[in-house]
Amino acid sequence: MQVLSVASEVYPLIKTGGLADVAGALPLALKGYGVSVKTLMPGYPAVMRMVENATVRMSFESLLGAKADVLEVEHQGLDLLILDSPTFFDRPGGPYADATGKDHFDNWRRFAALSKAGAIIAQGGMAQGESGWQPDIVHVHDWQAAMVPAYMRYAAEPEIPTLVTIHNIAFQGQFGADIFPYLELPPHAFGIGGVEYFGGVGYLKAGLQTGWAISTVSPSYAEEILTPEFGMGLEGLLAYRAADLHGIVNGIDTGIWNPATDTAVKANYTAASLKTRAANKRAVAERFGLIEDDGPLFCVISRLTWQKGMDLLAEAVGDLVELGARLAVLGSGDRALENAFHAAAAHHPGRIAVLPTYDEPLSHLMQAGSDAIIIPSRFEPCGLTQLYGLRYGCIPVVARTGGLNDTVIDASHAALAARTATGVSFGPVTAGNLRRALRRAVRLYRDPKVWTAMQKQGMKSDVSWEKSAGLYAELYKNLLARKGS
Ligand SMILES: Nc1ncnc2c1ncn2[C@@H]1O[C@H](COP(=O)(O)OP(=O)(O)O[C@H]2O[C@H](CO)[C@@H](O)[C@H](O)[C@H]2O)[C@@H](O)[C@H]1O
Numbered sequence: 001m002q003v004l005s006v007a008s009e010v011y012p013l014i015k016t017g018g019l020a021d022v023a024g025a026l027p028l029a030l031k032g033y034g035v036s037v038k039t040l041m042p043g044y045p046a047v048m049r050m051v052e053n054a055t056v057r058m059s060f061e062s063l064l065g066a067k068a069d070v071l072e073v074e075h076q077g078l079d080l081l082i083l084d085s086p087t088f089f090d091r092p093g094g095p096y097a098d099a100t101g102k103d104h105f106d107n108w109r110r111f112a113a114l115s116k117a118g119a120i121i122a123q124g125g126m127a128q129g130e131s132g133w134q135p136d137i138v139h140v141h142d143w144q145a146a147m148v149p150a151y152m153r154y155a156a157e158p159e160i161p162t163l164v165t166i167h168n169i170a171f172q173g174q175f176g177a178d179i180f181p182y183l184e185l186p187p188h189a190f191g192i193g194g195v196e197y198f199g200g201v202g203y204l205k206a207g208l209q210t211g212w213a214i215s216t217v218s219p220s221y222a223e224e225i226l227t228p229e230f231g232m233g234l235e236g237l238l239a240y241r242a243a244d245l246h247g248i249v250n251g252i253d254t255g256i257w258n259p260a261t262d263t264a265v266k267a268n269y270t271a272a273s274l275k276t277r278a279a280n281k282r283a284v285a286e287r288f289g290l291i292e293d294d295g296p297l298f299c300v301i302s303r304l305t306w307q308k309g310m311d312l313l314a315e316a317v318g319d320l321v322e323l324g325a326r327l328a329v330l331g332s333g334d335r336a337l338e339n340a341f342h343a344a345a346a347h348h349p350g351r352i353a354v355l356p357t358y359d360e361p362l363s364h365l366m367q368a369g370s371d372a373i374i375i376p377s378r379f380e381p382c383g384l385t386q387l388y389g390l391r392y393g394c395i396p397v398v399a400r401t402g403g404l405n406d407t408v409i410d411a412s413h414a415a416l417a418a419r420t421a422t423g424v425s426f427g428p429v430t431a432g433n434l435r436r437a438l439r440r441a442v443r444l445y446r447d448p449k450v451w452t453a454m455q456k457q458g459m460k461s462d463v464s465w466e467k468s469a470g471l472y473a474e475l476y477k478n479l480l481a482r483k484g485s
Contacts, residue, residue: 001476003030004081004135005039006118008111008144009095012076013047015360016094017303018250018384019167022217023141025253026472028077029465033473036079038133040118042110043071043084044095051075051082057126064113064184070121083117108175111144111203112183119151122160137476139163143173146207147183147195153210154189161479164211166204168381169225169232170307173203198233208237212479215246215472217382218403222247230379246475249406250382251465252391257364259392264364271459274393274452280369287362288328288353295324296445298438299370299394301363301385304333304341304356309376309399314340315431316438321351323442327374330366332356367392371451372424372441376434380404387463390422393455397441399434400427407463411444411454422458 009015011024027037041047054071061067068085083089088110093099096107104110118138127134138160140148149162177200180190190196195206208214216222224230226239238245260270266283269276284299285292298320304310314337320327329341329352341354355362367373367388372395375386382403386396390407398404408423415421424444426437445451 001035001137001473001480002133002135003035003037003476004118004122004138005037005141006114006138006145006148007039007041007141008114010039010041010078010080013041013050013080014044014095016096018382019142021252021384022167022250024078025251025465026469027079028253029251029469030473032466033470035473035476037139038072038079038081038135040070040081040083040114040121042089042095042114043082044089045091047082048084048090051080054082057081058121060117063117064109064182066113068113068117070117070126081121083114085113088113108173108179108201109182111173112147115140115145115147115203116151116184118145118148119155122148122162123152123155123157135160136480137161137163139165139472139476140207140211141165142167143171143204143207146173146204146211148207149210149212150185150189150195150206154185154194161212161476161483162210163213163215163475163479164207166208166214166216166225166381169204169216169230169234170379172205172232172234174198175201175203177201205234205237208234208241212482213244213246213475214238214241215248215475217247218249218406219247220405221379221381221402224379224402248468248471248475249403250384250387251468252384252387252463254391254464257388257391259368262364262368264361265368266365269368271393271456274455277369277393280365281371282369284328284366284369285326287365288355289350290326290328290353291350293324295326296371296442297369298325298327298372298374298397299366300327300329300331300374301366302331302375304329304331304337306334307378307380308333309378309429309434310334310337311340312376312429312431312434313374314344316435317341317344317348317352319435320438321348323439325438325442327352328366328370329354330357330359330362332358367394370394371445372397374438375399375404376429377401377404378429383407386423390458390461391463393459395441395451395454395458396423397437398423398425399429400425401429407461411440416450419453419457421454422461423454
């Protein structure tokens, strides 16, 4: 089976968050199920620097007003189709925003272009010639690619089955109605059954409306987004599409995330040599300028935002220090939250430290050296850092929501007795409950037998892509069958 995946970021070429991890790892895992994936992504400068010997597969004189080529290249086991359009993608800053953090002014056009290119390829744009190729299925990720099924719906060529995956419903790609004339869609596409959303244009909404099936990245989140609290305005449409809505939990690339072979950590280890983690713990303390003692070392690896509950943690950090713990925070985000953590670090030197940067290798070392990772998210479609934590013996302390709820087993009395506990979870998500969870985690840490048993249990959890890739393969097959019927 041939699949076209469309995503705005793909690890290891470009990453701002978990979407890249998934878009980079899932195609590799699907190979085991006889599914071949080509991934269409934008040719940002960082991406263009990494690709060599690419072949031009298609050229557009005008793709939403700009010249563009589709280049094909293989990179670390991934088959990539790169949308090379200097007008849209060759510019400083990140994939979505400039260096000051302001969204690129033409994101609507850039990602409509990505989606339109995806739709054209899906409907046979690359099918001609000896090396011609056309997918059986299209799988698109988040709002940046969600217009693919809409472009297909309003094209002359027959549709092929589409799957739209929601990684985060908070980001919807909503724009004013004034962009509609430039989207190169027929006038009737601007309606409730098409791209219209609250009087404007909604990219994710368009995908949820026109995609054959919808998935999100955990079973719990698939239920949560049917409610007004989590659906962020799309709960009505999702309820209408409920029969086509699936929840498949993310996995992680267990080759890249393997404490026994990870080159980014100071000392490699397995579940049988957990004491070796001490060398990594010292290295983390040193990198963050924290004092060294025998208390627990907590970490955060996250965007510092309201979604991630970082304001709640900022309120609770004093308790951590009182409990004899230390905290290393890696991440940046909202200015006010960054400032709150900087203030806490200034107030508790040697006990709390913040590095407001993005540092992939350091994130590996922190998972390998910290005792626990704190993830107090208000909502979390899946979450990957708790999965890395489980794999590395870094106990997750998590909010009981979304994928966190589906992947971490709380250290309740029953779970401890049954030796199934892998972390500490709390809910509802309030600062008070987070405080209690942190206190509970420190108490468990002070009982090395219990703590080690939890670490080992976590390291035994299946966090690989194997099972979930199988579920995606099955979903693709069902969609294909629907096409035939
Ligand atoms: N400062 C830093 N330095 C280095 N690495 C950093 C970092 N800050 C974050 N990261 C890394 O970025 C990724 C974040 O992924 P998450 O899944 O936790 O959340 P995100 O909200 O980005 O993803 C959305 O999509 C994913 C994928 O489906 C869902 O799991 C999630 O719930 C949803 O919100 C992880 O790989 C993490 O290690």
